[in-house]
Structures are given as C-alpha cells and as structure tokens.
Amino acid sequence: MSVVEPLPELSWGTAVSEWSLAPLPLVVTVWSVGLYAVGVLALRRRGDRWPVGRSLAWGVGMLAFYLATSSGLAAYDTVLLSAHMVQHMVLSMIVPLCLALGAPVTLALRTLPARPRGWLLAVLHSKVAKVASFPPLAFGLYVLSPWALYFTGWYDASLTSVYVHEMMHVHLVAVGALFFWPIVGVDPLPGRVSHPFRVLLTVLTLPFHAFLGVTIMGQTALLGGDHYPSLHDGPMGSWLPDPRADQELAGGILWGAGDLVGLVFFVILFAQWVRASMKEAEREDRRLDRLEAQARADAKANE
Incomplete structure (x- = not known):
C-alpha cells in the first residue's frame, strides 16, 4: 500500500525543496542522455555533423521526464x-514529442557497430514494430487510454500501489511515443504516413483532450474515490483545497494544456511539411535540369 507522507503547502519553493532522488528515473535519465552524447561525439570525431536542434530536443525531453x-x-x-x-500532460505529450524530435534511432543507426545495428534494423522491420506503429492503432490508444485511466479502477489502484503508479508513468510515455514518433519524428520507423494524414491525426486529437477535460470538470464523482477527501483528516488538511475544486482545476489543465501542446505539435508538423515540400521541389528542379542538359547534349550530338 502506498502511504502519502505529509507535505507543506505546494509552492514554487516546495516544488524544489521536495525534490527526491528516485533511483529509476535518475538511472534512465543519466543513461539516456549519456548514450545520446556518446553517439553525437562519435559522429563529430569522424567529421559528420549532427543537428544541434535534435540534441536540444532530446535534452529537453529527458529534462522534462526527470522533472515530472x-x-x-x-x-x-x-x-x-x-x-x-500537470505530470500527466508532461509525460504523455511534451516528453514523447521532444524525444521524437531528437531522432535517437537515426543517431543509433549512424553510430552503432555492424552487429548491434543489424539487431536494431531487425526490430524496426519486425511485425511487432509495424503493428505497434500502425497509425490508427496508435491514435486509438493515445485518445482512449486516458479515459480508461480515469474511468476504471486503474487510477484508484495507482494511488494505493507504487508499482501501478510507476507503470502508469511508463504507459503515458510509451503510448505518447507510439503516437508522436511516426508522425513528427524523423527516424526511419514503420507507420510513417503522408504529411496531410499526419496533420489530420493531429487535428483529431484536440477534441478528445477537450472533451475529457470538460467531462472531468463536470462530473460529480471524485476521481480517486475517498483518497483525496481522506487527506483532509491529516496534517495537510489545513492547506489542501477542496477536492471538488481541485478536480475542476485538473480538468481545466487537461483541456487547456492538451490544446496548447497540440497546437505546438501542429505548428512543428506544418513546418516539417513545408520543409519536405521545398526539398521535393529542389529535387524535382535538379531532375528537370538534368533532363534539359541531356536533351541539349543529344541535340548537339545529332547536329
């Protein structure tokens, strides 16, 4: 059973002072950032470039994960x-989005030795990877799993079990990654679709966050059952807000943050679409130039 330790009233100061050195997040963060840095340095040593923006995106994503x-x-x-x-939105949207923009799979394919690179390619081409990254399936998991989290016994269990609580964090990041990675990432993953379809999937996610947020704000039953009201009987009762008011705030955060991050995601996706279109136009111009040069050469040879 999970025991809630008494805490002082939440403020910017306590958000820093109540920091904990949780072993699993610390290990995951240190190893992820360290291995990524090793890959970037390996590229630089052999004279290859790696976009700074990708490194920054990976760093921001891992920082957001550790903070959350x-x-x-x-x-x-x-x-x-x-x-x-707030933690939910960071883990399910900000972290996966930033990690996808970091392109770690591309970095690994460019720096790993032959045998590990072959293993990674085998995973990318496996049936499991193709099914997991199938866009309609990833979209369904992404928009429906929050409903399953808050309107089944799953969320209640996460409040009483440390294991279920940690698995909920893993689930939020994993489902977010399945949705974001093939759509906004630059890695060679299965499930990548055309830019118009990516924009459509992005637009379709916005109403689901809003509807879920409004539903949480409007329902009379409290999420977590008696968990939050019971905390008022302890030493934190002097500063804890009314559970009903806090639930309304939580629903508003889900609604507003979901739309805000979704719009940022849309802007990034649109910029990628424009960039891809410009590169395609450049390739087509080069192809037409080659054809024109070949035509002139053939005409000159026939004179």
Missing part, C-alpha cells in the same frame, strides 16, 4: 489531482 518523475511535482502527484494532471 523526481521534482516536487512527483511528490505532490498523489496529494493533488491538479499536480498529477
């Missing part, structure tokens, strides 16, 4: 539903 799982935000995620909802 180890900072004061993580300490309060079982005390305030609103704090949990």
Whole structure:
C-alpha cells in the first residue's frame, strides 16, 4: 500500500525543496542522455555533423521526464489531482514529442557497430514494430487510454500501489511515443504516413483532450474515490483545497494544456511539411535540369 507522507503547502519553493532522488528515473535519465552524447561525439570525431536542434530536443525531453518523475511535482502527484494532471500532460505529450524530435534511432543507426545495428534494423522491420506503429492503432490508444485511466479502477489502484503508479508513468510515455514518433519524428520507423494524414491525426486529437477535460470538470464523482477527501483528516488538511475544486482545476489543465501542446505539435508538423515540400521541389528542379542538359547534349550530338 502506498502511504502519502505529509507535505507543506505546494509552492514554487516546495516544488524544489521536495525534490527526491528516485533511483529509476535518475538511472534512465543519466543513461539516456549519456548514450545520446556518446553517439553525437562519435559522429563529430569522424567529421559528420549532427543537428544541434535534435540534441536540444532530446535534452529537453529527458529534462522534462526527470522533472515530472523526481521534482516536487512527483511528490505532490498523489496529494493533488491538479499536480498529477500537470505530470500527466508532461509525460504523455511534451516528453514523447521532444524525444521524437531528437531522432535517437537515426543517431543509433549512424553510430552503432555492424552487429548491434543489424539487431536494431531487425526490430524496426519486425511485425511487432509495424503493428505497434500502425497509425490508427496508435491514435486509438493515445485518445482512449486516458479515459480508461480515469474511468476504471486503474487510477484508484495507482494511488494505493507504487508499482501501478510507476507503470502508469511508463504507459503515458510509451503510448505518447507510439503516437508522436511516426508522425513528427524523423527516424526511419514503420507507420510513417503522408504529411496531410499526419496533420489530420493531429487535428483529431484536440477534441478528445477537450472533451475529457470538460467531462472531468463536470462530473460529480471524485476521481480517486475517498483518497483525496481522506487527506483532509491529516496534517495537510489545513492547506489542501477542496477536492471538488481541485478536480475542476485538473480538468481545466487537461483541456487547456492538451490544446496548447497540440497546437505546438501542429505548428512543428506544418513546418516539417513545408520543409519536405521545398526539398521535393529542389529535387524535382535538379531532375528537370538534368533532363534539359541531356536533351541539349543529344541535340548537339545529332547536329
């Protein structure tokens, strides 16, 4: 059973002071950033370039992951539903989006030795990878899993079991990655579709976050059952907000943050579409130039 330790009132100061050195997030963050840096340095040593923007995206994504799982935000995620909802949005949207833009698969393919690179390619071409990255399936998991989280016994279980709580964090990142990676990422993954279809999938996600947020704000039953009201009977009761008001705030965070990040995602995707169109136009211009040069050469030879 998970025991909620008494905490002072949430503020910017306590968000820093209640920081914890959770072993699993720390290990994952250090190894992920370290291996990525090793890959970038390996490219530079052999004279190849790696876009700085990709490195920054990976760093921001891992920083967001560590903040969401180890900072004061993580300490309060079982005390305030609103704090949990901020954590939810960071793990399910910001972290996967940034990691996808970091293109770690491309980096690995360019730096790994022959045998590990072959293993990675085998995974990318496997049936499991193709099924998991199938866009309609990834879209369905992404928009429906939050409903399953909050309107089944799953969320209640996450408040009483440390294991279920941590698996919920893993699930949020994994499902977000399945959705974002083939759409906005530059890695050679199965499930990549044309840019118009990517934009369509992005637009379709916006109403689902809004509808879920409004539903949470409007329902009379409290998420987590008696968990949040029971905290008022302890030492935190003097500063905890009314559970109903906190749930309304949590729904508003889900609604507003979902739309905001979704719009940022849309802008990034649109910029990628424009860039891809410009590159395609350049390739077509070069092809036409070659054909024209070949035609002139043939005409000159026939004179």
